[in-house]
Amino acid sequence: MRTKYVLLVALLLLVSVVTPAAATAPQEQVTLTVSVVDQHGTGVGGATLTASWDGGDATETTRSNGQALIDVPRGASVALTIEDDDYVRNLPKMVPSAEGGDVTVDVAKKGSATVRVESAGGEALSDARVIVSQNGTTITHGETNENGGFNAASLEQGGYDLRVVKPGYYATEQSLTVRSSFSLQPVTIEQGEVTARFGVVDDHFEEPRALEAATVKVGSLGQFNTSDDGTRAVSVPVNTEFEVRVSKPGYETATRTVSIGEEDETTTLAIQRTPALSVVPANTQVVVDQTVEVQVTDEYGDAVADATLRVDGEAVGTTDSQGTARLPIDSAGDHDVTAVKGEVTADAIVVEGVSGAQQAQDPATATATAEPTGIDDPTTTTESSGTGPGFGVVLALLALLGTVGLLTRRR
Structure with missing residues (x-):
């Protein structure tokens, strides 16, 4: 048993040592044989060659024949750039999937040009945007300084397209020639x-x-x-x-x-309108222990479903799909009724609870409730009792006529 335990520990230690090493094993490298040549196909020696890829880079100097060997990860997308006193390449040479082998990087004689942007009146314009492109690809760009100048330096000698634009001015496009010696190209733009x-x-x-x-x-x-x-x-x-x-x-x-x-x-x-809720009651006065129907609408007057109704701060119901709900009024006096949905709260409206006695005393101000209670209203007469003043007069007349008739018969 002890032997098995020792073997198990040894195996675990071996795995813990080997696994990190395997996980951090370096990616397989391939060698690129890079030849840097000028427009005549002549090798350019002494140039600094930099290979860049996702997560790394490497730098070498070309030999007198313009060649350099540089190691890069297999399958990596590699960008090759050149730095030299006399030669330049406008854009990196791309190797989409490095598998080793020969790569030729063409370079050209270095040149420069300065662009000066000015108004129709000859005033130097700062902060004008200058774009230098070739075959539809932007090579360099920037903004003019306080003197209206922009220096397009370290470019391949040759022809380019130049575009200048500034807020408040019409854009101008023209050709630009980059030479070995210094050249100044004025550009005039007009306001509009x-x-x-x-x-x-x-x-x-x-x-x-x-x-x-x-x-x-x-x-x-x-x-x-x-x-x-x-x-x-x-x-x-x-x-x-x-x-x-x-x-x-x-x-x-x-x-x-x-x-x-x-x-x-x-x-x-x-x-759109600011989110809002409105509460509209069917009645503003309701007999105590009855309910009142209310409707909740939004800022556009559309019915709002699932809004929470509160009476005096207490949640008492939720609106249906038509935006309506019935709310209980369980005591006399003023009650604040409001609605809430999400972060929007309606302004409170007041519904007054009225007792039966108050309604009898002042029937002109008490409105009908939204739901009948089944209890007879003591202030309303639904059937004549025969004891009212109208029936008293009729009965007196009938009695008088009966008396006259009896007297007549006795005579």
Whole structure:
């Protein structure tokens, strides 16, 4: 038994030592034979070659023939980049799934160009966005400095597409040539405005309804009210982005970022009424120990199901699918009735409990209850007793006529 115990412990120790080692075993490596060549196919020696992949990288320097050996994980997607004083590559050379073997990386002579952006009046424009692309791919981009300048440095010599845009100005596109020596290319852009029409609707309805007199705040340009068709036209600078806020009494406020281009356009913004509940009783005065029917509606007047009804703060019922419920009134005096659903609470309404005696004393102010009790109302006469003043006169006349008849017969 002791021998078996010792063997079991030894086996567990072996597993605890071997398992981590297996789990952390390095991924299989493959070797890439990379040749860095110029536009003439000549090897570029002394260049710094960097291979990058998810979770790692490696760096080597090319030999005089432009070659370098670099180890990377098998199957990894590898990006090869070059750094050199005289040569450059605009985009990394990609190896989608490394399996080793030969890879050629083409480079070109390094060049640069400076772009100066100015207004039609010759004023230098800062914060203009400059995009340099080639064959539809962005090579470099940035914004102009306080002198309106942007330096496109360390690019392959050759031709590029240049696009310049600034909020409030029309975009300009032109060609750009990058040379070995310094070159300055001025770019002039012009200011402009377009008409932005903002429409405000209530999208609670199946067909959204236009909202008149809604307030539209357009960035720092100001506040504007919609007309009877729910729209408002505003002149705005081209190529701008605004935070637009829409508000209206009784409605929730909505905010949206709107981008304006170089053409007139319409933007529709939707808002809905502020969530609310209303309680409407069938009667405002109810005989004690009777019930009153109430209906709960939302901000659009639609019936609200499953709303909790409270009388004087105590939950006493829940509305049905039609938004109605019957509530007990068990004592005389004023009772606050309200409804709650989710985070919305209705303003309290008052229902007065009236005793039977109070109703008899002042029948003009006591209303019928919403449900009969089966108890006769002592103040209401449903059948003549024959003792009222009307019957007394009739009986007296009949007696008088009977007496006259008897006297006549005796004569």
